[in-house]
Amino acid sequence: MTTARPARSPAELFAAASGGDRTSKARLLSLIERGGEDAREVGRLAAPLAGDAYTIGLTGAPGAGKSTLTSALITHLRQQGEEVAVLAVDPSSPFTGGAILGDRVRMQDHATDPGVYIRSMSSRGHLGGLSAATPQAVRVLEGAGCDVVLVETVGVGQAEVEVASLADTTLVLLAPGMGDAVQAVKAGILEIADVFVVNKADRDGADNTYRDIQGMIGLAERKAGEWRPQVIRAVAVRGEGLDDVVAAIEKHRRWMEEHGELRARRERRAAAEVEAIALGVLRERMGTLRGGAALAALAARVAAGELDPYAAADDLLKGIE
């Protein structure tokens, strides 16, 4: 007769993860993704660990070379002796699950390095979605001794942009001929970028992309003393421009520290996290009102033109107050 080994508690997992155990790290992140009571417990345990690691957000259109740049950055940071984690944040998708890791292949250079930890992250089941799951994952990694967390998002939609913009420094990756700077503006990424990287800078059109984005930055309104986004050219696949990218990140970090912005930004990140969790709780309450039938009944009346959506919302809110 065999008995299942009892599952380790979040506290036990934390202790093991702090000692460098990768399986425990992975297990903690899974608990965060899955949500529920265990995620709460992980959140509670991770809370005191906040603030040690520097987080770098990385976003850009598919094909711009995010994984290549991430890989090159890892190499660079490792040479400086930093312990690095990568959270590859995928839009939550019931169909794809976490299985689409095609371009993680490029990361395999680092697969055997114990100082590098790479993980895809989704937020199915998590109260508050990625806005809450990502900061918690960062704290877990911080607690396990990580110095730098790279948060890479796969898309350029609002959700991805929001997640990337919650980092201490946000890199936006562009590439020539991908749809140009105007597309970047459309996607709303101009105002979240601290550093633009024009990747594939050896290709035709790179100068145009560089000029366009500089032009856009010039046109943007900035208050006196505000950070002006840096624009760096790189060929990430050959490691070219990497020193400049890292220098720009460092420059931004120093600027943030000198201006009290680092603390302010981390407080904004925490505010987004707390708000997202609170809204998640409320959303759950609304969804379970009268066994989940309240919203459906109201929606049917709105769809039939019998009730206006604001009145329906007011009615729904009465139920949770």
Place this chain on the structure above:
Amino acid sequence: MTTARPARSPAELFAAASGGDRTSKARLLSLIERGGEDAREVGRLAAPLAGDAYTIGLTGAPGAGKSTLTSALITHLRQQGEEVAVLAVDPSSPFTGGAILGDRVRMQDHATDPGVYIRSMSSRGHLGGLSAATPQAVRVLEGAGCDVVLVETVGVGQAEVEVASLADTTLVLLAPGMGDAVQAVKAGILEIADVFVVNKADRDGADNTYRDIQGMIGLAERKAGEWRPQVIRAVAVRGEGLDDVVAAIEKHRRWMEEHGELRARRERRAAAEVEAIALGVLRERMGTLRGGAALAALAARVAAGELDPYAAADDLLKGIE
């Protein structure tokens, strides 16, 4: 001495818009975007008008040819005598505002046609964001006599995908060499597409894109009797394949009607709208607790590692209950 002409009430604007006045239509949509009491009033007036127009969602990566396909679809629908509106939904962006209309240029063919109404739509200020603003805008357009509303989104992020997926029929546009079908899966659009259009089908790689997406559809789990997404080849810029696209939309529409899906989908859309408005109300309440200081104070403690985010969320929720 001049006196300002008094602003027309939402009810007056509705009456004028129903008579075909474009300025009134535009004014109503602006009220929706801006939010607040006027949006509520517009929502109340538009509520009984729901259900007459057919809505087609259109999404895809930048550069896939969304505007070109939209323009070709307009031409086709106009030949059938349908009155058409296009809502071009941009991710809300404080910097860009609604000013980025570069690829709206292609739509100028229809600028002088009184049976076509084209408008960008953002959701700044709107309680519930685009999930609530878009259905309301659709109702206003329905009330003004529109037969088909095309909801075009500029991105492939989760927010855009959500908006597009709230349509009666959702088209997802792909183009060869744009990053392939795997990117589509990553963006989470596979499960929201009713019809895939492989645009620029005369280009290299189009067959691969077509085959890849068919393969993905084949692998997707579907319940018995569930709709299987159609895949259509087109060269929108020359109008090729447009008949097939329209036939696929029609086929999907008939399938929806026969299976009770059209009504179910519209009820889901209304549920998303009501929930988004309710959450918007709650978010406002949380933001204004103790003059807006409650969330900031809690966030500062979370950022400092003194409080865990779940406890902070619970504390915040106590304030609005």
